[in-house]
Amino acid sequence: MDYSNDFVVIIDPQEHGVKPVSLEALFAARSLALAAAGSVTAVYPGNLPEDTGQTLIQHGADRVIVLKNEALTPYTVGAWLAALVPFLRFRAPQAVVLAATLHGKELAPALAASLDTGLATDCIALQMDSQLSVQRPVNAGKAIATLNFSADKPRIMTVRPNVFRGPGPDASRTGSVETLDINLEEPPLAMRVKEIVREAGDALDITEARVVVSGGLGMQGPANFHLLEELACVLGGTVGASRPVVDNGWRPYSNQVGQTGRTISPDLYIACGISGAVQHLAGMSSSKCIVAINKDPHAAIFSFADYGIVADVLTALPLLTEEFKRVLSVNV
Ligand SMILES: Cc1cc2nc3c(=O)[nH]c(=O)nc-3n(C[C@H](O)[C@H](O)[C@H](O)COP(=O)(O)OP(=O)(O)OC[C@H]3O[C@@H](n4cnc5c(N)ncnc54)[C@H](O)[C@@H]3O)c2cc1C
Incomplete structure (x- = not known):
């Protein structure tokens, strides 16, 4: 041919x-x-x-x-x-x-x-x-x-x-x-879309976002995820999560990064309270710049991060958000 x-x-x-x-x-x-x-x-x-x-x-x-x-x-x-x-x-x-x-x-x-x-x-x-x-x-x-x-x-x-x-x-x-x-005489429709239900909110698709601020079990509960949302908002990005966070129902599955979640390659990935298990790395290791915040200096994620912050996420995140707001002159 x-x-x-x-x-x-x-x-x-x-x-x-x-x-x-x-x-x-x-x-x-x-x-x-x-x-x-x-x-x-x-x-x-x-x-x-x-x-x-x-x-x-x-x-x-x-x-x-x-x-x-x-x-x-x-x-x-x-x-x-x-x-x-x-x-x-x-x-x-x-x-x-x-x-x-x-x-x-x-x-x-x-x-x-x-x-x-x-x-x-x-x-x-x-x-x-x-x-x-x-x-x-x-x-x-x-x-x-x-x-x-x-x-x-x-x-x-x-x-x-x-x-x-x-x-x-x-x-x-x-x-x-x-x-x-084109003529599709009898389209072989094994399935038919009856309805498309969009998720509430207008969050950026995690696979398309240039900045992803992700939370793991170190966030200690769903109530603390607003800290990630605030930082993501200042950076024009969106929120991701590790699998146990999704399994616990703290975040929707569409946020999950990793082997059984989404594979993403943002410009900036900020891993907060995430240990760096291989199944998580599978979804984000091609990010262009990886920043990790973890209170354990021996956490595996630090071996893959370009920048590491050894700190409690609940303390570090508000400080980072305030600093980015100042540097980027963002009012939110
Ligand atoms: C087949 C299979 C598929 C999987 N697929 C995925 C997947 O797609 N995505 C995924 O993420 N996982 C996946 N997993 C699970 C994976 O193996 C890990 O269990 C998971 O990634 C761990 O999530 P985590 O880092 O949030 O939790 P943990 O491993 O419990 O880590 C929590 C981290 O938070 C830190 N921390 C705790 N408190 C604080 C604090 N106050 N401040 C700062 N740091 C703190 C701790 O030091 C620790 O490093 C899969 C597993 C299997 C077997």
Whole structure:
């Protein structure tokens, strides 16, 4: 089969636009396309919000293709597969890049199985030489594996949020937006979305936040988490938690960082009263800067932290918050 020199990015929509990590996936695909002298196609299944086509072009797409059919909104893996598999067979791209969002993590393996091709998930580096290779953390983040894709195409990969941040939009970029009305005669809907219930509050998604202030059992109870919320608010971030905190019902599961929770790569991760168990590290060890506050100077987390504060969290947190407010001139 002849393959085009195209790199396809499957966009993950969100209300009135796209998930920011889809723009990172575009940046990742753009760098592969540059190395291969190829092009980037952003595929948007569903109804493209106004101006979103332009946003995708400014972030690296050469063309945007909207796959239009009522069954594609909201996302279900069955309908998206039914639309994407024939599209990708016809388009025959070099690679398909998805963001490692909830949808991307479900869709990518299903696409790889349907197209009988290779998959690399949660990639933190991509390289295009004579072969396409990727790097991804393995063994709960303790090692980084380098994988070479075989010649089978398209190669499918998901990219970890907050890793492939590009330089931002380039207003001088141009491209085309095309809509394909697709026919899904009987979409194989094994499930149907009846209702989407959003969590109360407008907290930032922990996988997309640039700053995460996380609490462990050392916070000593749910009543003290307001200290983390206040610091997160001053830093423009959000709150995370260790698993026992979630198991105790102090915080919702969406806050859990680690092997059985979310994997995050913020610019700044502040671990408060967290011991640094390997299962917790699995979710945050690729953070760009790690600060740990713990009253035990021998806590394992200090071996992974860039900065360590040996102190009682309940004393240290208000002081830190006040100092950041002063330095950043934030009034909250
Ligand atoms: C299969 C499996 C999957 C798991 N998945 C996850 C996961 O996804 N995420 C996760 O987090 N864990 C996970 N765990 C649990 C993990 O092994 C640890 O038990 C957990 O991370 C410990 O949480 P913690 O650090 O909050 O608590 P602890 O280990 O009890 O640590 C509390 C820390 O707080 C410090 N401290 C106490 N009081 C204060 C104070 N006043 N001021 C400052 N410091 C204080 C202590 O010195 C201690 O270091 C998993 C375990 C298994 C077996």
